[in-house]
Amino acid sequence: MDEKIQETLQNLTKNNMGGYFVQNQTMLLDLLTKLIPKGSTIGCGDSITLEETGVFDFLRQGSYNFLDKHAPNLTREEKRSIYLNNFTADTFITGTNAVTLDGKLFNIDGNGSRVAPMLYGPNQVIVVVGINKLTTDVDAALKRTRQIAAPLDAKRLGKATPCTALNRCIDCRHQQRICNDFVLINGQFIKNRIKVIIVNETLGY
Template identity: 40%
Template sequence: MNQNVNWYLQKRLERVKQALEKNNYEVYIVDDLDEVKSLLSNLIDKKSTVSFGGSMTLLDGGIIDHLRNLDIELLDRYKEGLTKEEILELHRKSFFADYYITSSNAITEQGYLVNLDGNGNRVAAMIFGPKKVIVIAGYNKIVKDLDEAYERVRNYTAPINSKRLLRKTPCVEVAKCLDCNSDERICNHYLVTYRQNVKGRGIVILVKKELGF
């Protein structure tokens, strides 16, 4: 990375870190995914129960494979051979996990987490249930404010995820949200988390890499 671009990213991430800390989060800034994995190994207690939300950041970044190799009880929703009923049961068990690992669709410069969900299991667990929530986000998830966050998650993240999931929704045809009423719509639950009210529960890892979408 160009040193001037790296300087800019570092300064912006430091501002976001300060905002998140003001909102009661524990925050780390790391350079790459290797540092993320090393940090997770240190943050997560051995023998603990760990779950995770659906996330391309976790999948593409090799985070889930890393979790599978830790000395933990992993509630692995991507384990081969699971039925829909078994996956739903894992979603329910996630509320009793010691750690819940996920990403965020957007993080504002004011330190707000913004997420859009289809089923709602991910945003529900981020709000309540698991003892600790660890959010991993690349610098591309940082936005100026809530208006930019809304634009990002509705007109960028949602259409791309709909395409990835092979949903038959209008946004797949036009690459923007049409606020449809389709049964296959994935943008059903919009959550803005302004502050983590339980001290020590929310952990955010900001990565100087473009991760997910």
């Protein structure tokens, strides 16, 4: 295991968060089988990482009550209902924009539906992250999120913000801006409520 990864895992533990390391998708899904009891209600956040690793399909095909925000033909009201039900889910699973070497999680969100259940509600939060999301500190986390992740996510969502054309953030005030909620998780009261799984692959953006 790389020293950088090892240090990150140790610091996540110091911050009362669980830290795990797996080599690939197969090991990730095996670990999720152990961490998530059958019959559980599972909520999720938007995540290219979870798509790429097959986690969404794993949850759809498993013995879980999956609150699938990506189900086809959901109305705005139905999606909002899912967002609210995420707070009472047994497990909320998501990606993250960055994990710092000192064991902190940094995210930027558009409407808060992803970061809010990370902060409060579900008994367990599982964060899946590729090694490309590891950063030296919070400043580096902010920079990578604003200059790399946010423009790519805005493009994915079909936004007309300046970053989609410039491929970089200019801290715009566009009405379709997705950089609204800046959230840094330094630690947890409840030990291991948040579990961070680092996958030894480049995932998401």
